Amino acid sequence: MSKPFYITTPIYYVNDRPHIGHTYTTVLADVIARFHRMMGEDVAFLTGTDEHGQKVEKAAAARGITPKALADEVVANYTELWKQMDMTHFRFIRTTDEDHRKVVQARFQQLLDSGDIYKSTYKGLYSVSDEAFVTEMQAKELQAQGLGHQLVELEEETYNFRLSKYEQPLLEYFAAHPEFVQPDFRFNEVKRFVEGGLQDLSISRTSINWGIPVPVDGKHVIYVWFDALLNYLTGAPEGAWPPDLQLVGKDILRFHAVYWPAFLMAMGLELPKTILAHGWWLMGDDKMSKSKGNVVRPDTLLKFGNDALRFYFMRDMQVGHDRSFSFEGFMDRLNADLANGLGNLAARSIAMIQKYREGVVSGMPDPAGEAGGLDESDKKIIAWQKSTFDNARAFAAENNFHGSLSVIWDLIRSLDSYIVEASPWVLAKREREDPQAHEKLDVVLQLLYQSLHNISILVAPVMPAMAQTLWESLGQTGRVDEPGRFAGGLPRIKTPVQVGEPKPLFIRIDKEAEMKAIEEAASAPIEAVSTPLDVPELRPIIDYDTFAQTDLRVGQILTAEAVPKSKKLIKMTVDLGFEQRTILGGIATGYSPEELIGRKVVVVANLAPRALMGIESHGMLLAASDNASKPYLIAPPEDAKPGFIVK
Numbered sequence: 155m156s157k158p159f160y161i162t163t164p165i166y167y168v169n170d171r172p173h174i175g176h177t178y179t180t181v182l183a184d185v186i187a188r189f190h191r192m193m194g195e196d197v198a199f200l201t202g203t204d205e206h207g208q209k210v211e212k213a214a215a216a217r218g219i220t221p222k223a224l225a226d227e228v229v230a231n232y233t234e235l236w237k238q239m240d241m242t243h244f245r246f247i248r249t250t251d252e253d254h255r256k257v258v259q260a261r262f263q264q265l266l267d268s269g270d271i272y273k274s275t276y277k278g279l280y281s282v283s284d285e286a287f288v289t290e291m292q293a294k295e296l297q298a299q300g301l302g303h304q305l306v307e308l309e310e311e312t313y314n315f316r317l318s319k320y321e322q323p324l325l326e327y328f329a330a331h332p333e334f335v336q337p338d339f340r341f342n343e344v345k346r347f348v349e350g351g352l353q354d355l356s357i358s359r360t361s362i363n364w365g366i367p368v369p370v371d372g373k374h375v376i377y378v379w380f381d382a383l384l385n386y387l388t389g390a391p392e393g394a395w396p397p398d399l400q401l402v403g404k405d406i407l408r409f410h411a412v413y414w415p416a417f418l419m420a421m422g423l424e425l426p427k428t429i430l431a432h433g434w435w436l437m438g439d440d441k442m443s444k445s446k447g448n449v450v451r452p453d454t455l456l457k458f459g460n461d462a463l464r465f466y467f468m469r470d471m472q473v474g475h476d477r478s479f480s481f482e483g484f485m486d487r488l489n490a491d492l493a494n495g496l497g498n499l500a501a502r503s504i505a506m507i508q509k510y511r512e513g514v515v516s517g518m519p520d521p522a523g524e525a526g527g528l529d530e531s532d533k534k535i536i537a538w539q540k541s542t543f544d545n546a547r548a549f550a551a552e553n554n555f556h557g558s559l560s561v562i563w564d565l566i567r568s569l570d571s572y573i574v575e576a577s578p579w580v581l582a583k584r585e586r587e588d589p590q591a592h593e594k595l596d597v598v599l600q601l602l603y604q605s606l607h608n609i610s611i612l613v614a615p616v617m618p619a620m621a622q623t624l625w626e627s628l629g630q631t632g633r634v635d636e637p638g639r640f641a642g643g644l645p646r647i648k649t650p651v652q653v654g655e656p657k658p659l660f661i662r663i664d665k666e667a668e669m670k671a672i673e674e675a676a677s678a679p680i681e682a683v684s685t686p687l688d689v690p691e692l693r694p695i696i697d698y699d700t701f702a703q704t705d706l707r708v709g710q711i712l713t714a715e716a717v718p719k720s721k722k723l724i725k726m727t728v729d730l731g732f733e734q735r736t737i738l739g740g741i742a743t744g745y746s747p748e749e750l751i752g753r754k755v756v757v758v759a760n761l762a763p764r765a766l767m768g769i770e771s772h773g774m775l776l777a778a779s780d781n782a783s784k785p786y787l788i789a790p791p792e793d794a795k796p797g798f799i800v801k
């Protein structure tokens with residue numbers, strides 16, 4: 155059997171639900187996978203989640219659940235979404251899967267044995283608040299920011315990968331394989347990075363627990379990228395290696411185009427054929443991020459249909475470039491191209507076939523356009539159909555669905571003009587007396603039928619359900635996306651053929667109503683608390699200077715333990731960026747010590763120390779309260795760093 159076309163997406167972190175960025179990558183992979191199946195290839199499409207590391211460990215601790223339980227929750231969001239979107243991956247791989255752990259450990263051991271991984275000590279500056287080793291240069295930048303990043307000299311035992319050894323082999327490989335990274339301008343960035351010199355790479359940590367242990371050295375866990383990248387190896391079906399196409403966002407290209415091939419060279423494995431880096435969906439000019447509150451979730455767009463969202467992604471984004479998302483642009487695109495463009499053309503054409511020929515298309519014009527009865531405009535459409543089929547397929551083969559859909563929609567527009575020019579309704583009136591009009595009407599209806607038939611095939615990888623509806627409306631049976639359907643040239647259509655009931659392909663979006671609903675939702679007053687709380691009276695007014703004497707800072711709880719014999723007190727170590735402090739909080743009625751670890755809090759940092767139950771507390775955490783017993787800790791946004799001033 156021939157090697158399957160093996161395509162992968164990055165595996166997604168489990169610290170957030172999927173947004174349209176993740177959805178886009180997976181849709182792109184699915185569209186490419188479907189296209190290759192229609193080209194007659196066997197396809198293996200892999201996606202999944204990246205679940206280890208400190209962030210997940212901490213987020214889980216803050217909620218008092220295990221990291222695996224947290225991952226399970228987020229994974230369910232992904233798998234349900236992919237099901238709803240009819241994704242055709244053969245496996246959803248999780249880095250917590252047992253077979254993956256075995257592969258990672260075995261490969262680690264292999265490289266340890268061959269000397270490409272060696273034990274060493276990492277000595278350098280460590281930023282306590284960023285939880286990362288930093289270079290001299292980064293340290294200077296952090297200090298210049300003046301945010302009180304506490305930097306300490308730290309020595310940690312670590313396993314290193316001999317990345318430096320692969321600098322030359324990588325450059326040679328790049329030179330010999332111009333298709334290895336796409337687009338070209340990204341490949342150039344990668345080359346420049348490697349030419350700048352590669353240092354060995356630390357690939358284990360002793361400070362993290364949530365990860366795959368280093369074989370025979372349990373105090374180390376394997377650092378996430380070695381673990382994460384190897385998912386592509388674990389998930390490869392028998393006989394599928396190497397990957398034909400690996401999709402990544404531009405932000406993770408370096409890991410895939412430098413570290414990953416170096417790992418594979420060290421393992422003696424063949425390298426992927428192409429790494430394709432796509433750009434980002436932006437909001438305005440901004441990155442989408444949870445803390446900015448500008449993240450678009452797929453559920454809000456899916457109410458207009460799965461195929462509509464897939465179409466929008468493929469039509470509007472040029473692979474490789476960034477693109478701004480706007481809800482208005484989204485609706486305009488769908489109304490123009492799906493409701494007016496394709497939907498309208500299909501509805502009109504099928505209705506005319508029903509009306510003028512009782513739903514039967516009796517023959518097809520000679521594809522060469524040589525036989526009599528064809529005028530220049532008919533011949534143009536025949537030629538245009540052929541070039542559209544060839545070009546759309548060629549673009550798709552280059553993963554350029556933006557280009558592919560553009561040429562298909564050019565054809566749709568020219569068919570609209572062709573209808574206006576031929577005016578079938580005029581021909582229909584004349585055809586009883588005029589055999590030429592009768593013949594011309596036959597040709598017009600046949601050409602429209604033929605075009606729609608071909609378009610339904612061409613759009614099937616992008617819009618599988620809509621293409622199938624159109625296919626059936628045209629009276630065709632079986633699957634429009636049958637394997638191999640794209641393999642030959644323009645398909646032959648058997649006639650006579652009876653068209654089916656025209657089903658609407660896409661319901662026009664009422665843009666005004668949708669925009670109004672969005673604006674109303676954004677400006678809706680927050681509902682007043684229904685029963686007024688029994689709140690204490692306001693304290694006397696103070697002036698700003700009095701308030702400004704209070705130094706409030708962002709802190710992060712590093713350790714927390716109950717104070718023996720106290721029902722309320724918890725003793726914590728809190729990182730303030732510039733120092734760590736012991737702080738006691740009367741919050742045990744609302745929080746367990748485990749769920750406090752990792753949490754970011756607001757600290758009154760210049761409060762005089764005070765001893766409670768024999769322990770000195772150096773500050774206080776801000777909490778809201780209902781005046782009864784339960785405290786609600788005030789939480790700064792996730793990306794605020796310890797030491798930030800609160801004012």
Ligand code: MSP
Nearest residue numbers: 164165166167175176204382383402403404434435
């Ligand atoms: N876990 C790593 C990948 C490991 S692969 C061995 C990771 N995960 S991620 O969840 O943060 O990102 C996954 C992918 O989503 C990346 O390719 C990233 O580029 C992509 N996107 C995240 N935000 C995006 C947009 N706004 N737009 C398009 N893609 C974006 O990185």
